[in-house]
Amino acid sequence: MEQFFTLTPERILGAVERALGSDKTGVRATGRCLALNSMENRVYELEMDDESRVVTKFYRPGRWTREMILEEHGFLAELIEAEIPAVAPLPLTNSSTLAESEDGIFFAVFPKVRGRIVQELDDARLQQVGRLLARLHNIGASRAARHRLALTPATYGRKSLEFLDASGMIDHQLRARYRNVVEAILTAIEPQFANVPSFRVHGDCHLGNVLWQENAAFFLDFDDMVMAPAVQDVWLIVRGRDEEAQRQREVLIRSYESMREFDRSALRLIEPLRALRIMHYSAWIARRWEDPTFKNAFPDFGSYKYWFEELAELDEQLRLVSAPTWT
Template sequence: MTDEVSKFFFNLTPDRVLDAVEASGVRATGRVMALNSMENRVYQVEIESDGEPESRFANFRVAKFYRPGRWSVEEILEEHEFISELAGGDIPVVAPLKFPDGSTLKKLKEYEIWYALFPRVGGRIRDEYSESELERLGRLIARLHLIGASKRFKKRWKIESSEYGRRHLEYLLSSKALPDSVAGHYQRVVEQICTVSEPWFKGVPLLRVHGDLHLGNILWDNELCRLVDFDDTMTAPAVQDIWLICPGRDAEAVKSREIIISAYESFREFNRETLRLIEPLRAFRIVRFSAWIHRRWQDPAFPRVFEEFGTEKYWREQLIALDEIREIMTVVPAGVY
């Protein structure tokens, strides 16, 4: 992303947002509200209606402007196609709307910035789940994976080995993001995690998954459970869409995970040996998160939100978490988790 495009993306104006929405053939009222998103720029836009709206959300559109340089057009379209497949299979997701020419992706006139429009939906994030809600979620994930396994991504990224973790480690080392006081220790810990986990990935089936299915990406509207934000959709083991929902190691998290998996198995087989991948996947997420922040540091929003990033304290806390993962992986027998 060039400096000029970066500046434009960081400072999208309401007029640009309104013009983008009206390219879909609707008329905007002029009311625009920025929504919470670090990676992309997302806005809620009110549109005019000729009659009584069908629902309280019908007069709104959500405009998502993709960060330049993050995804190729082909990768974004694969995301859109997967979401549309899921919607066609009665999976409650939020599919992108089509523009008059039938496409789901448009480019701004001035710069190589691509955007899509989505309907606004209702729902709330829940921090606690009942057993029946966990069961419902498990069945929903299994149905998502049945569709996910029916085709393959050609362009989206993969977690198919420890190379995924090594790639982000290499970025942190080559970019000098790590201070000298922790770089050596950090590298040794992550490399050991990668080495130990490498054989665990061999032979594990891969499929299209949500990729970032934590509680913040699950909306509940009364009894309806809806999955949102497929920005990180990828090819990965099925367990990737399960561990983030209950990421803890305590008895309650293990119990919740078991409820989800048992319900999942009523629709699709789940290999419980792959539960041992949770710890390396946790480590890869930690390393990738730091690499992501460092790559985005020129975005004014990032220093404001991640005030401690790059400090000795930050990296020490990262090392404590990674050391704990390494210890668990090297002490707990393979296949037991």
């Protein structure tokens, strides 16, 4: 992992030039290397001497296997072929979209695509995203991902609890209570996932991963592509619980239904999925705690305050998943 933590511009530029075949094409990096915001991976924007720009992603060692990454890349290629706007990796000289640095770190190279984040979507934008999501799911449901994670109470919930419990990072005063609340949530939600169809979805389809060029949307960052119910992507676009959020979600779903059937009974999974996301997020931080970037980004992690606030969230989730009062 030390090689990943200490990636240098020289190593990055050299790896990318070799992967793109700069010695044959004559197109080389100018030396400008801008680190982009990414916690999980190391992502850089590079300027090339033909005035183009590329973005290279060095994948965190141990998080994904080669097969898992290539399944993500394959999904992106299918989306592009179906004319669904997304950002797919460039082909490399090794006849793949995935290369390996001299340090053994997997990386890919993407075209630089400009866009902006829109944090509040009006109805027209919600309708556009709904149609795009349905088209994405049509492709996602066409085949399974054999190597990607399935989003279930076991994978996102129980495994997260087991890791956190063993890590010793939960404040000792709250550890037993945390375990009891999570166990109660999992017991309540596990039956709700039975017989729910899952297929390839974006997995982390929040508004920060939907970029806009003028009034046209496209999807970004498929790192967390999973096998999951369609509602996993839907609820992350409209996350609220109030009446306005329910109205916006209805706009999104109606537009989705113009391109693909949506099982509205799966809306019952929104609060269970929200609970699993809370658990999974804390386990994600704990698993990365040896990375100095995480210690700087989450200075309160592991403190009594952090776990007290998370328990308050989980208590609320337990109430909601035990006695849902909305659809």
